[in-house]
Amino acid sequence: MCGIIGCAGRDGETLDVLVHGLSKLEYRGYDSAGVALAGSDLDVCKTAGEIDDLRAALEERSPSGSVGIGHTRWSTHGPPTDENAHPHLDCNREVAVVHNGIIENYQALRDELSTAGHEFRSDTDTEVVPHLIEDALADGADPEEAVREAIARLEGSYAVSVVMSGVDRIFAARNDSPLVLGIDDEAYYLASDVPAFRDHTDRVIYLADGEFAVVDADGYRVTTLDGEPVEKTVDTVDWDPEETGKSGYDHFMLKEIHEQPRALRQCLRGRVDELAGQVDLADLGDLSPRGIHLVACGTSYHAAVYAAQLFQQAGIPAQAFLASEYATSPPPIGDALVIGVTQSGETADTLSALREARKRGARTLAVTNTVGSTAARECDHAMYIRAGPEIGVAATKTFSSQIAALNLLALAITSVGDAREVISGLRDLPGAVQEILDTSTARKIAEAYRDAESYFFIGRGLHYPVALEGALKMKEITYKHAEGFAAGELKHGPLALVTQDTPVFAIVTGDDEQATKTVGNVKEVEARDAPVVAVTDGASDVERYADHVLEVPDTHRRVAAVVANVQLQLVAYHTADMLGRSIDKPRNLAKSVTVE
Ligand code: M6R
Numbered sequence: 001m002c003g004i005i006g007c008a009g010r011d012g013e014t015l016d017v018l019v020h021g022l023s024k025l026e027y028r029g030y031d032s033a034g035v036a037l038a039g040s041d042l043d044v045c046k047t048a049g050e051i052d053d054l055r056a057a058l059e060e061r062s063p064s065g066s067v068g069i070g071h072t073r074w075s076t077h078g079p080p081t082d083e084n085a086h087p088h089l090d091c092n093r094e095v096a097v098v099h100n101g102i103i104e105n106y107q108a109l110r111d112e113l114s115t116a117g118h119e120f121r122s123d124t125d126t127e128v129v130p131h132l133i134e135d136a137l138a139d140g141a142d143p144e145e146a147v148r149e150a151i152a153r154l155e156g157s158y159a160v161s162v163v164m165s166g167v168d169r170i171f172a173a174r175n176d177s178p179l180v181l182g183i184d185d186e187a188y189y190l191a192s193d194v195p196a197f198r199d200h201t202d203r204v205i206y207l208a209d210g211e212f213a214v215v216d217a218d219g220y221r222v223t224t225l226d227g228e229p230v231e232k233t234v235d236t237v238d239w240d241p242e243e244t245g246k247s248g249y250d251h252f253m254l255k256e257i258h259e260q261p262r263a264l265r266q267c268l269r270g271r272v273d274e275l276a277g278q279v280d281l282a283d284l285g286d287l288s289p290r291g292i293h294l295v296a297c298g299t300s301y302h303a304a305v306y307a308a309q310l311f312q313q314a315g316i317p318a319q320a321f322l323a324s325e326y327a328t329s330p331p332p333i334g335d336a337l338v339i340g341v342t343q344s345g346e347t348a349d350t351l352s353a354l355r356e357a358r359k360r361g362a363r364t365l366a367v368t369n370t371v372g373s374t375a376a377r378e379c380d381h382a383m384y385i386r387a388g389p390e391i392g393v394a395a396t397k398t399f400s401s402q403i404a405a406l407n408l409l410a411l412a413i414t415s416v417g418d419a420r421e422v423i424s425g426l427r428d429l430p431g432a433v434q435e436i437l438d439t440s441t442a443r444k445i446a447e448a449y450r451d452a453e454s455y456f457f458i459g460r461g462l463h464y465p466v467a468l469e470g471a472l473k474m475k476e477i478t479y480k481h482a483e484g485f486a487a488g489e490l491k492h493g494p495l496a497l498v499t500q501d502t503p504v505f506a507i508v509t510g511d512d513e514q515a516t517k518t519v520g521n522v523k524e525v526e527a528r529d530a531p532v533v534a535v536t537d538g539a540s541d542v543e544r545y546a547d548h549v550l551e552v553p554d555t556h557r558r559v560a561a562v563v564a565n566v567q568l569q570l571v572a573y574h575t576a577d578m579l580g581r582s583i584d585k586p587r588n589l590a591k592s593v594t595v596e
């Protein structure tokens with residue numbers, strides 16, 4: 001999704017700060033980029049393509065100015081072209097605007113402005129903003145008033161930043177799209193996400209919806225859109241800029257896969273008392289839910305499907321919903337607690353589902369990785385998974401940490417019979433994941449099946465969401481067809497697709513009834529000559545029917561899902577690597593999906 005960076009107070013370095021900030025936002029996904037610097041003049045450079053294309057364009061002409069804004073665009077209105085790249089300008093080329101989100105009434109505004117004689121150069125919704133500002137300036141408003149007046153006319157979601165020629169300030173506003181201020185001793189920053197300026201400062205102010213900020217070299221001022229002063233607190237981010245580098249790994253995804261043991265330890269730290277068999281999530285207050293709805297998208301939805309089973313097993317009616325469906329056709333909520341599972345805390349579909357739930361009187365809880373995110377701030381309660389920043393578009397460590405966090409939550413709000421065993425399983429989990437990272441033969445499997453056109457993943461119970469997640473990882477970074485099924489469903493249709501050319505990954509741990517039945521499904525697949533890769537701890541006899549085995553350590557059944565999934569992450573990673581795919585930024589995808 002789009003990214004914003006702004007900077008005031010770094011005379012002579014503004015351009016470098018902006019381009020560096022944009023490179024730190026690349027992980028969000030984008031297809032064009034640009035910058036605008038304002039001093040006595042306004043200087044703009046923008047181009048379709050990657051940050052390196054922008055750098056090349058900047059070599060020919062280097063804009064200068066004391067304040068500046070930059071943007072990475074992920075197309076929503078109009079294709080990725082130089083013209084559609086941000087910043088967008090007014091007719092006089094004196095106002096530059098960058099914007100994240102979607103302006104829902106842009107067509108009406110554009111018609112009105114065109115009729116009044118404004119000339120549009122792009123297909124974007126954003127371009128109405130500089131023209132609205134131009135009109136307000138022409139009517140005599142001062143720069144700040146002009147921006148406020150323009151923003152007041154917008155409907156939809158936006159994080160907007162504006163610079164103007166002859167004005168040494170940045171104006172910014174947000175509604176439904178994140179914007180954060182960064183403060184260091186000599187300069188001020190604005191961004192859609194902290195990594196954009198984290199190399200310069202760890203002191204941040206999260207803007208809320210409806211707030212307006214003015215930033216210059218001497219400081220910042222936050223008000224409501226109507227101009228009422230707002231007191232903001234300065235937070236300190238608790239992760240290191242190093243954590244956003246690749247630390248010698250070829251890809252962020254691989255680095256993040258390897259960070260899982262540490263991320264899991266962080267998630268558990270201070271929250272479990274193994275001796276007492278208790279979990280301490282006192283900061284969440286008393287939740288005591290009678291029912292639970294989990295809303296989420298993509299990988300987070302798979303964690304939600306897993307968690308719904310935990311709550312059900314503990315006797316609480318629980319169901320996982322795709323957030324995009326829940327937002328527009330929610331089921332009766334009654335007095336259910338609605339839990340939004342979202343790594344970023346900014347996914348538009350999930351926020352929309354949570355807002356719908358709140359509108360209907362439900363209590364909400366965000367299970368998120370991002371402190372200060374919209375989900376964390378808007379929900380009644382927030383539980384952090386503490387995985388650290390995840391830069392690769394493919395979610396890896398955050399899935400594992402979501403599973404760990406949701407296990408803690410289930411222990412805290414239900415009385416599970418074997419709490420001590422679960423806690424000890426969770427305590428052993430980081431070590432079990434490390435064992436897989438040290439011994440995995442996933443690369444060999446990738447070598448064997450890299451040319452397959454289609455992959456299937458099957459699992460039952462807590463391994464069903466792992467089958468879904470294994471398939472999602474495979475398809476998003478290899479661009480190959482992959483599907484996950486509940487193992488028992490294969491014979492109800494998908495088995496027709498199974499041939500000697502479709503590798504089937506079967507997740508089977510333990511030797512209980514679920515394992516036995518899944519082995520039965522593996523036999524059905526084997527009988528159709530499909531190559532079988534068993535992800536197994538060796539407790540069942542699935543290996544007899546498998547062509548390859550990916551071993552997982554013997555763990556508590558609740559955490560076996562995480563370790564099995566790590567093997568599948570590695571298979572997807574190595575397959576994509578061998579195919580030369582853009583692993584950290586797969587085509588068409590964005591890290592944070594801030595549109596519905
Ligand atoms: O930030 P969220 O957890 O709300 O994101 C939801 C999905 O967009 C996300 O999990 C997506 O499916 C993954 N990046 C895929 O690897």
